[in-house]
Each structure stands twice: as C-alpha cells, then as structure tokens.
Amino acid sequence: MEVASNWAFVGVFLIMAPIFPALPILAATLLRPSKPNVLKSQTYECGVETVGDTWVQFRVQYYIYGLVFLVFDVEMVLLFPWAVAYNDLDLFAFGAGFLFIFLLADALIYAWKKDVLVWK
Amino acid sequence: MDCVSLCQVVQNLGVADPSIARFIGLLIGVLLVSGVPLLTVVILIWYERKFAARIQDRIGPNRVGPFGLLQTVADLLKLLGKEDITPASADRILYNAAPILSFGSVVMIWAVIPFMYSANPPGAYVGVDLDIGALYFIAIASLGTLAIMTAGWASNNKYALLGAFRVVALLVSYEIPLVFALVIPVMLAGSMSLVDIIYAQSSMWFIFIAPLAAFMFFLSSQAETGRAPFDLIEAESELVAGFNIEYSGMKFGMFFAAEFLHVFTNGILFAVLFMGGFLGLFHELIPPLGFAWLGLKGALIYLCFLWLRNTLPRLRIDQVMGFNWFFLVPISILNVILTALVLKLMQVAGWAPTDFASATFLEVLPITVVLFAKDVIMIVMIMGRVVLEGREARAAEQQMNEDLLVTAAGD
Numbered sequence: 084m085e086v087a088s089n090w091a092f093v094g095v096f097l098i099m100a101p102i103f104p105a106l107p108i109l110a111a112t113l114l115r116p117s118k119p120n121v122l123k124s125q126t127y128e129c130g131v132e133t134v135g136d137t138w139v140q141f142r143v144q145y146y147i148y149g150l151v152f153l154v155f156d157v158e159m160v161l162l163f164p165w166a167v168a169y170n171d172l173d174l175f176a177f178g179a180g181f182l183f184i185f186l187l188a189d190a191l192i193y194a195w196k197k198d199v200l201v202w203k
Numbered sequence: 204m205d206c207v208s209l210c211q212v213v214q215n216l217g218v219a220d221p222s223i224a225r226f227i228g229l230l231i232g233v234l235l236v237s238g239v240p241l242l243t244v245v246i247l248i249w250y251e252r253k254f255a256a257r258i259q260d261r262i263g264p265n266r267v268g269p270f271g272l273l274q275t276v277a278d279l280l281k282l283l284g285k286e287d288i289t290p291a292s293a294d295r296i297l298y299n300a301a302p303i304l305s306f307g308s309v310v311m312i313w314a315v316i317p318f319m320y321s322a323n324p325p326g327a328y329v330g331v332d333l334d335i336g337a338l339y340f341i342a343i344a345s346l347g348t349l350a351i352m353t354a355g356w357a358s359n360n361k362y363a364l365l366g367a368f369r370v371v372a373l374l375v376s377y378e379i380p381l382v383f384a385l386v387i388p389v390m391l392a393g394s395m396s397l398v399d400i401i402y403a404q405s406s407m408w409f410i411f412i413a414p415l416a417a418f419m420f421f422l423s424s425q426a427e428t429g430r431a432p433f434d435l436i437e438a439e440s441e442l443v444a445g446f447n448i449e450y451s452g453m454k455f456g457m458f459f460a461a462e463f464l465h466v467f468t469n470g471i472l473f474a475v476l477f478m479g480g481f482l483g484l485f486h487e488l489i490p491p492l493g494f495a496w497l498g499l500k501g502a503l504i505y506l507c508f509l510w511l512r513n514t515l516p517r518l519r520i521d522q523v524m525g526f527n528w529f530f531l532v533p534i535s536i537l538n539v540i541l542t543a544l545v546l547k548l549m550q551v552a553g554w555a556p557t558d559f560a561s562a563t564f565l566e567v568l569p570i571t572v573v574l575f576a577k578d579v580i581m582i583v584m585i586m587g588r589v590v591l592e593g594r595e596a597r598a599a600e601q602q603m604n605e606d607l608l609v610t611a612a613g614d
Contacts, residue, residue, distance in 0.1 A: 089333055091225070107453050124290055124291040127360055141368060148524075156378065181544075184539060200528040201525070
C-alpha cells in the first residue's frame with residue numbers, strides 16, 4: 084500500500100510535469116503573431132540554402148561511445164544494491180562486490196587498449 | 204511527512220470518496236513540490252546574469268524593478284509575444300515535444316528532494332521518500348539528455364544534428380563519473396533514499412569524508428548540464444547554437460529555463476548528497492530554517508558552478524572526451540575501490556561506525572580523517588603525475604622545435 088502510494092505520486096508527477104512547460108508554450112500560441120512564409124520556415128544555414136539531406140548515416144565513433152557507456156551504466160546499476168548493503172556485508176560478500184568493480188575496471192582497460200576511447 | 208500522507212489530510216477534511224481524496228492529495232502535493240523550482244527559476248536567471256556581469260566587470264540587469272529583479276519577468280513577457288517559427292522540414296511531433304521533455308524532466312527530479320525536518324512522523328518534508336531516490340535521480344536526469352538529442356534530431360538542421368551527436372558522446376560519457384561518485388554517499392549511508400542520506404550526515408557531512416567523490420560529482424554534473432567549459436553541445440563558435448538553433452519564442456525559452464533549473468537542481472542535489480541537505484543550526488526547532496539552510500547550500504554550489512562557467516574557456520571536443528575517459532572515469536573507479544576497502548577495514552577493526560545515522564561525532568572522526576587523508580594523497584599523486592606529464596610533453600615539443608630550427612639552419 085505504502086509503496087503503491089509512493090509510485091502513485093511519481094505517476095501523478097509524471098503527468099503533471101509536462102504540463103508546466105506546455106502551459107507557457109500554449110499561452111504563447113494565443114498571444115504571439117503567426118505569419119509563416121516560405122523563406123522563414125526554411126532550414127537555417129548561415130544565409131545560404133542547405134545542401135543535401137540532414138538525416139544521413141554518421142560516424143561509428145559515436146556508436147562505440149554509446150556502447151561503452153551502456154556497459155558501464157548497466158553494470159553500475161548492479162553496483163548500487165551492493166553499496167546499499169555495504170555496511171552490513173561480511174567479508175565474503177564484500178569481496179564479491181569488489182571483484183565486480185575490478186571487472187568494470189577491466190572493461191575500461193580493454194576499451195582503452197583497443198584505442199576506441201580516443202576522439203578521432 | 205511526505206505528499207502521500209496529504210491524501211489522509213484531504214480525507215479528514217471531508218472528502219468522502221477515498222480514491223478522489225487520494226487523487227486530490229497527490230495533486231496538491233505535486234503542485235507544492237513543483238512550485239519551489241518553478242518560482243526559483245525566475246530568481247535564478249537574475250542571479251546568474253548579475254553574477255556573470257560582476258565577473259566580467261559589468262553591472263548586469265539594473266533597469267526593470269529594484270536591482271533589475273523584474274528583468275526575467277520582462278523577458279518572459281517578451282518571449283510570450285515572439286513569433287515561433289517551426290522549420291518546414293522538421294519532425295513536428297518530436298520538435299514540439301523536446302522542450303517540454305527538457306523542462307519537465309528537471310522538475311521531476313524535485314519529487315525526491317527533502318525540503319525540511321518533520322517531527323511527526325519522524326523524517327522530512329519531501330515530495331515522496333522513494334527508497335531508490337538516488338537511482339530515480341539518475342534515471343530522470345538522463346531524460347534531459349534524451350530531450351536534447353530529440354531536439355537536435357527533430358530540427359532537421361545540420362548544426363542541430365551535430366549538437367545532438369555531441370550529446371551522445373559528451374553527456375552520456377560524463378554520466379559514468381557522476382554515477383560512480385553517487386555510489387559513495389549511498390555506500391556510507393547504506394541507503395538510496397535521499398532522506399536517509401541526509402540523516403546519515405547528522406554528525407559529519409560527506410564532503411569531508413569523501414571530498415574527491417564530491418569533486419567528481421561537481422565536475423560531471425557541470426558537464427551534464429552542458430555548460431562551459433563543457434558546453435560543446437551549443438558551442439557558438441562551431442555550431443552557432445547547437446541543438447536549439449531552430450527554436451524560437453517560448454520553446455527556446457523552455458530550453459533556456461530548463462538549463463538554469465538543471466544547474467540549480469544539481470546544486471541542491473550536491474547539498475543533499477554531500478553537505479547534509481537541510482541539516483544545520485536549529486533545523487529541528489524551526490523546520491523552515493532547514494529549508495533556508497538547503498537553499499543557502501544549494502545557492503553556494505550554484506555560485507561555484509557559475510564561477511567555473513564564467514572563468515574557464517570552452518575546451519575542444521577531443522580534450523573533453525579525453526578528460527572524461529582517461530582522467531575522471533579511472534579516478535572515480537579507483538576512488539570507489541579505495542574508499543570501499545579502507546572503510547571496510549576500519550569497520551572490521553571497529554574504528555568506523557557501521558551506521559552513520561546514529562554515530563556520534565567522535566565515532567565518525569577517525570574514518571573521516573583517514574578517508575580525507577586518502578583523498579588528499581590521491582589528489583597529490585594525480586596532480587603530480589599530470590604536472591610531470593605536462594612537463595615532459597612541453598620538453599618534447601621544445602626539443603622538436605629546436606631540431607626543426609637546426610635542420611632549417613643546416614639547409
């Protein structure tokens with residue numbers, strides 16, 4: 084019951100939070116002038132017409148950063164329960180968590196040696 | 204006392220239907236909690252502009268209202284009347300959703316921030332005391348990153364897209380030291396609830412026990428908000444305005460306000476995680492004073508963010524990425540390892556408390572001294588290495604230049 088109410092609050096917040104920024108934007112639509120024309124609604128490009136398509140395939144570098152981040156972030160979520168229980172852990176459980184952090188460090192060293200972290 | 208218990212209050216006031224009472228209670232709670240950030244953002248913009256002006260030897264806004272306090276209101280009114288141009292080639296749905304997501308996600312963080320002491324039931328006045336509060340913060344903060352990415356992609360503009368791609372690299376990378384820094388307060392407090400983390404600091408602030416983690420959190424949250432020296436997502440000299448280039452009128456205003464609010468929210472979170480939140484003189488006797496303490500600490504950290512922003516120049520993208528992956532991430536991993544090891548050894552030896560919330564000042568003192576010394580040693584060693592490497596690099600460069608000169612003279 085208690086937990087359910089807590090998340091009900093988060094749920095109501097989730098519905099209400101977009102309303103705060105949406106209200107001024109909606110108010111602005113009522114107040115502001117709206118006279119679009121072809122020139123105004125062109126894509127901005129420092130005074131010249133934009134050339135070619137924007138949504139093209141991009142360098143793989145960004146994808147690799149995303150991938151390395153994913154490795155760390157997912158593993159770090161698993162680190163939090165260990166951190167919460169930390170003060171009550173015996174040495175064995177503590178060591179197990181420790182091993183896990185070393186695996187994380189190992190992932191970093193691997194990516195480092197693979198030279199994927201250098202911005203090219 | 205959290206906003207969930209407001210439902211009971213509403214029910215006692217005479218609303219018979221429990222589900223309606225619950226909904227009204229939750230709604231009032233949401234309005235109360237989100238009122239704080241929505242009201243502060245108006246003052247924040249004034250505060251930031253004044254401070255930036257003082258650093259640059261200017262006066263700053265001083266015409267509208269006393270000390271220019273109403274400048275933000277005037278700007279808001281101006282933005283309301285500005286024409287809002289949507290580029291014809293933009294993805295309309297995502298384009299309109301991005302500013303709303305950006306601002307909404309920052310406001311949502313405030314749901315878990317404890318505001319002041321509450322005696323009955325013992326705890327704190329807080330939107331909701333989630334037992335995974337720290338994790339909630341990480342999850343919601345990532346939504347802001349997503350909003351910037353969405354904005355850059357949906358604008359269908361090359362500058363904006365470049366900004367969006369830099370987000371993938373920059374904001375996402377700096378989340379790693381942020382989360383690692385967050386592990387340490389969670390470890391010390393033994394809980395992810397922000398209320399528990401605050402009470403674990405009743406005899407000693409975590410900034411003294413883990414100064415390096417606090418510093419990591421400070422730096423990476425500055426990068427998370429995309430501000431100088433890490434403001435590559437909207438680098439004016441390279442990308443004109445980056446991800447928000449196609450936005451105008453109130454939609455741009457929302458991105459703008461979200462950025463200010465995000466920085467302040469990070470300041471408040473720093474105060475909660477490392478500086479004891481609302482704990483201070485007489486915070487139990489006069490609860491609103493606790494609220495003032497929290498605001499004061501948050502404003503102090505906000506000032507440091509602004510100081511950093513206005514002092515340092517923008518870095519190059521390869522420098523920023525190198526700083527994160529080859530400096531912040533290894534150090535933050537090492538910091539977690541060393542802190543965990545030292546603390547466990549002290550706990551086994553009986554020199555450190557296993558429950559920081561009920562420990563007295565004298566019980567916490569030894570571990571504080573040891574961990575503080577550990578952080579100082581780490582910082583000295585790291586900085587020593589950085590200085591040495593810099594010296595070597597400069598010497599090599601000079602040698603190369605001299606060789607070139609010799610070759611040129613030989614010709």
